[in-house]
Amino acid sequence: MTQLPRIPSFSLAGKTALVTGASSGIGQGCAVALAEAGAHVVCAARGVEKLNETVAALGAKGLSAEAVSLDQNDLEAVEDLIGARSFDIVVNSAGLARHAPAIETTPADYDAVMGLNLRAAYFLSAYAAKAMMTKGKAGSIIHISSQMGHVGGVDRAVYCASKHGLEGMVKAMAIEWGKQSIRINTICPTFIKTPLTASTFENPERRAWIEDKIKLGRIGEVEDIMGAVLYLASDASALVTGTSMLIDGGWTAD
Numbered sequence: 040m041t042q043l044p045r046i047p048s049f050s051l052a053g054k055t056a057l058v059t060g061a062s063s064g065i066g067q068g069c070a071v072a073l074a075e076a077g078a079h080v081v082c083a084a085r086g087v088e089k090l091n092e093t094v095a096a097l098g099a100k101g102l103s104a105e106a107v108s109l110d111q112n113d114l115e116a117v118e119d120l121i122g123a124r125s126f127d128i129v130v131n132s133a134g135l136a137r138h139a140p141a142i143e144t145t146p147a148d149y150d151a152v153m154g155l156n157l158r159a160a161y162f163l164s165a166y167a168a169k170a171m172m173t174k175g176k177a178g179s180i181i182h183i184s185s186q187m188g189h190v191g192g193v194d195r196a197v198y199c200a201s202k203h204g205l206e207g208m209v210k211a212m213a214i215e216w217g218k219q220s221i222r223i224n225t226i227c228p229t230f231i232k233t234p235l236t237a238s239t240f241e242n243p244e245r246r247a248w249i250e251d252k253i254k255l256g257r258i259g260e261v262e263d264i265m266g267a268v269l270y271l272a273s274d275a276s277a278l279v280t281g282t283s284m285l286i287d288g289g290w291t292a293d
C-alpha cells in the first residue's frame with residue numbers, strides 16, 4: 040500500500056500563547072483562533088475592562104484564557120511577564136496609527152507610533168526568544184504587521200516606516216533563531232474593519248481609494264486573519280520563518 044503523507048497538526052492543545060492587543064480587533068480574533076485550537080491564551084492589553092470582557096466571552100465558549108494588563112511600552116513589565124511564564128506562541132497585535140501628511144508629522148506622533156509598533160515589538164520578540172532558548176523549547180512568534188510594511192500609503196509615512204522596520208527586524212531575527220527552532224513571521228493585513236480603521240472608513244475619499252485597491256472588492260474582516268494566525272502558530276507551518284503572509288485581497292499584486 041502506498042504510504043501517504045500525513046497532514047501536519049493544526050492543534051495547539053497543551054500550548055500556552057501570549058496575544059497582545061487581545062481586547063480589540065485583530066488581536067481579539069487571534070486570541071479566539073488560538074484558543075479554539077486548544078491553546079491556553081494569555082490576553083494582554085492596557086484597558087482592563089475590555090480585556091476582562093474578552094476573556095469572559097472566551098470562557099463562556101469553554102475556551103481557556105486569562106487577562107493580563109500590560110503597557111507594552113513598559114519594557115520592564117514586558118520582560119517580567121515573559122520571564123514569569125512559559126510561552127510557546129507569542130502573537131503581537133498591539134499597534135497604533137497616527138496618520139498625517141509626512142510634513143505635518145510631529146515628533147510626538149513619530150515616537151508614539153515607532154515606540155509601540157517597532158521598539159516594543161523588537162524587545163517583546165527578544166525577550167520571548169530568550170525565554171524559549173533558556174527553556175530549550177521551540178516557539179512561534181507572530182507580528183501583526185501590515186500591507187503597509189510592503190508598500191507606501193497616503194498620510195502613512197510613519198506608520199509605513201514602523202511596519203517596514205518590523206519586516207526587516209523579523210527577517211534578521213529569523214536568521215539568528217532558526218537553529219533553536221524559534222520561528223518568527225509577520226501577517227500583513229489590508230484594511231480590516233476594527234476600531235483602528237473606523238475613522239479612515241468615514242472618509243469617502245479614503246474609502247474609495249481602499250475599495251479600488253483591493254482586487255477582491257471588499258474590505259477585510261477580523262475573521263480573514265484567523266486562519267493565518269492558526270497556520271503560523273501551529274506545526275502546519277513548521278518550515279516557515281522570516282517571512283510575511285500578505286492577507287491583502289490583492290492590494291500589492293500590482
Ligand SMILES: NC(=O)c1ccc[n+]([C@@H]2O[C@H](COP(=O)([O-])OP(=O)(O)OC[C@H]3O[C@@H](n4cnc5c(N)ncnc54)[C@H](OP(=O)(O)O)[C@@H]3O)[C@@H](O)[C@H]2O)c1
Nearest residue numbers: 060062063064065084085086111133134185230231233235
Ligand atoms: N485594522 C486594520 O485595518 C489593520 C491593517 C493592517 C495592520 N493592522 C495592525 O494590526 C494590529 C491590530 O490592529 P487593530 O485594528 O486590531 O487595532 P485596535 O482594534 O485598535 O486594537 C489595538 C489593541 O492594542 C492594544 N494596545 C494599544 N496600545 C497598547 C499598548 N501601549 N500596550 C499594550 N496594548 C496596547 C489595545 O488595547 P488598549 O488600548 O486597552 O491597550 C487593543 O487591544 C496593529 O498592529 C495594526 O497596525 C491593522
